Amino acid sequence: MAIDLQVLAPEAIILAFVLITLFIYALGSKRSTTLMGWLALAGVVLAGAASLYYWGDTAPTFQGMVAADGYGLFANLVFLLAAGLAILMGLEAVRRFDLPAEVFVLVLIATLGMMLLGSAVNLVAVFLALEILSIALYVLTASERDEWRSLEAGMKYFILGGFASAFLLFGIAMIYGATGTFSLAEIGAKGGSLWALRDAPLLAAGLVFLLIGFAFKVALVPFQMWTPDVYEGAPSLVTAFMSAGAKAAGFVALIRILETAFPYWRAEWGWVLAVIAVLTMSWGNMAALGQRSVKRMLAYSSIAHAGYIVIGLAVAARTGYASVLFYLICYTLMNVGAFAVVMAMGRKGEPNEDLDDYTGLIRRKPGLALAMALFMLALAGIPLTAGFLAKLYVFSAAVVEGYAWLAAVAIVNAVISAYYYLRVAARMFFGEARAEAAPVHVSAPLGFVVALTSLATVFLGVYPAPLLEFIQAAIRPLVGF
Amino acid sequence: MSLSSLHYFILSAILFTIGGIGVLVRRNVFVIFMCVEMMLNAVNLSLIAFARYLNKADGQLLVLFVMAIAAAEVVVGLAILVALHRKRPTTDADEMNVLRG
Incomplete structure (x- = not known):
């Protein structure tokens, strides 16, 4: 059987840059850190270009393990966007927070895992890709080695991540026992004659365990308890990267598995x-209401947003999946932007994450305060921002597919969430800054991340049409014409 | 009476449950690591039993991958634990309580 190597060109590029940056790290001195960062960014850009260049629908290859169809390639772009922004934040973080240069390598490895997860059409590949992603993220979470809270977050993430992997694997084993195959397409075909299948209960139990494993990884209630601690303790660039990229990877894979293997x-x-x-959305919003730490509030808010995204999965069909992909892009932009501002506020040993640290920011750093206000409005879902359209598409998909009650609950939730988002904006604009407030410094790469994400948030909020058409083309291999 | 794949599956489910309960109730980080390993190995047992029953090799192939991944995972976990231990000499999960709220 011939193996079509170009199918995995984007992944191969990322892998090559992992090796190059590691090599430079092994040879290099302190100065090579910046070089590694820029090389990692070059790898991300090249992989993005390769994803676009090889656009098209190819049959599964590598013994039926991965398929670089439009869906997987589009997902690549989402992950690479999150990775590129995280690497730009990393260029600042290695200096400001003394993070080790390995963060660039680890971000690339995690991205490789995400890309494989997005293209995996076999449960073996799904498990391996998810572990490549997860193990890199455990290390990234604990990468601020001289901060106790980063190490503690890494340990908690590691234990619960391993626990979740075991559930996922047990689910895979049961599905294998029931159908005799790991291939998603074959599981889907066997399930068509399901009631003739003696092992239908085993298959159902396998699906439940698989869902539990994924629910842990993308932080859905009742498997979300690790999220606030891990997101708060991890360095901001890692929190931004995993709340946007890793979550997107989990959802992309979950959609493919449910749609291909369990349509019946x-x-x-x-x-x-x-x-x-x-x-999920109710718990996330309720818990976020009482938070004084802006970073922890964003952690709870990311749980709430995962809840909105699950609506798109629940309603399924073409409209549901398209709305999920659009939401993932918008969420990546506004969420990474918000965490970039959180990172800009912090200094070594002083996270400055309390609401009081943001009070009166408009007079100290007007640009940063305006950008943060924009991200808060977008996360709350105020019109003319990407966040509004993202919510609108998910909710309207729910209404169209007969889940109007779900859309109603979500709208109530969105209104509640506006309280804690707008509170941050109000404090920045109308409060008096404390006299002893630390000066805020924004370097060029960090400023670029904030500027790019805020411009993109507004742009997608007023002119989403090209992206929506792109998404419609991308989900075609999954749901047909 | 001969052993069928169902027997192996039930044994594997029991081991998985013991491991899962261990992760939730034990406080020593090393014991928690071992419980996670036990869960993964319980799954390996059922994968091997299913592969034998189905007369296919791919289930056993996944077992090899799982063992490699479990080893990589433990390396990362122990590295984090060593870094934690340098800051505060404890292996008790209850003392990892700075993050809360």
């Missing part, structure tokens, strides 16, 4: 996911 149970898993969506 769509009513059942749709119902379960609808309940999870309600619990």
Whole structure:
């Protein structure tokens, strides 16, 4: 069987740059850190270009392990966007917070895992890709080695991540026992004659365990308890990267698995996911209301946003999946932007994450305060921002597919969430800064991240049409014409 | 009575449950690591049993991958634990409580 190597060209490029940056790290001195950062960024850009260049739908290759179809290639672009922004933040973080230069290598490895996860069409590949991603993220979370809270977050993430992987693997084993195959397409075909299948209960149990594993990884209630601690303790660039990229990878893979391998149970898993969506967004928003730490508030908000995204999964169909992909892009932009501002506020040993540190920011750093206000409005879903359209598409997909009650619950939640987002904006504009407030410094790469994400947030909020058409083309291999 | 794949699956589920409960109730980080390993190895047992029952090799192939990944995972976990231990000499999970709220 011939193996079509160009199918994995974007992944191969990332892998090559992992090796190059590691080599430079092994040879280099303190000065090579910046070089590694720029090389990692070059790798991300090249991989993005390769994803666009090889655009098209190819059959599964590598013994039926991965398929670089439009869906997987589009997902690559989302992950590479998150990775590129994280690397730019890293260029500042290695200096300001004394992070080791390995963060660039680890971000690339995690991105490789995400890209493989987005293209995986076999449960073995799904498991391996998810572990490449997760293990890199455990190290990234603990990468601020002289801060206790970063190490503690890494340890917590490691234990619960391993626990979740075991559930996922047990689910895979049960599905294998019931159908005799790891291939998503073959599982889907066997399930068509399901009731003739003696092992249908085993298959159902396998799906439940698989869902539990994914729910841990993308932080859905009731498997979200690790999220606030890990997101707060990890360095900001890592939190931005995993709340945007890793979550996107989990959702992209989950959509492919549910749609390819379990279409015959769509009513059942749709119902379960609808309940999870309600619990997740409500819990995230309620918990975020009382937070004084802006970073921890953003952690809870990311749980709430995962809840909105699950609505798109629950309603399934073309409109649901398209709205999920659009949401993932918008969320990546506004969320990474918000964490870039959080990072700009901090200094070595002084995170400056309390609401009081943001009070009166408009008079100290007007540009930064305006950008943060924009991200807060976007996360709350105020019109003319990407966040509004993202919510609108998810909710309207829910209404169209007959889940109007779900959309109603989500709208109530969005209104509640406006309180804690707008509180940050109000404090920045109308409060008096403390006299002893630390000076805020924004360097060029960090300023570029904030500027780029805020411009893109506004742009997608007023002119989403090209991206939406792109998404419609991307989900075609998954749901047909 | 001969052993069927169902027996192996039930044993594997029991081991998985013991490991899972261990992760949730034990406080020593090393014991928690071992419980996670036990969960993964419980899954390996059922994968091997299913592969034998189905007369296919791919289940056993996944077991090899799982063992490699479990080793990589433990290396990372122990490295984080060593770094933690340098800051505060403890292996008790209850003392990792700075992050809360």
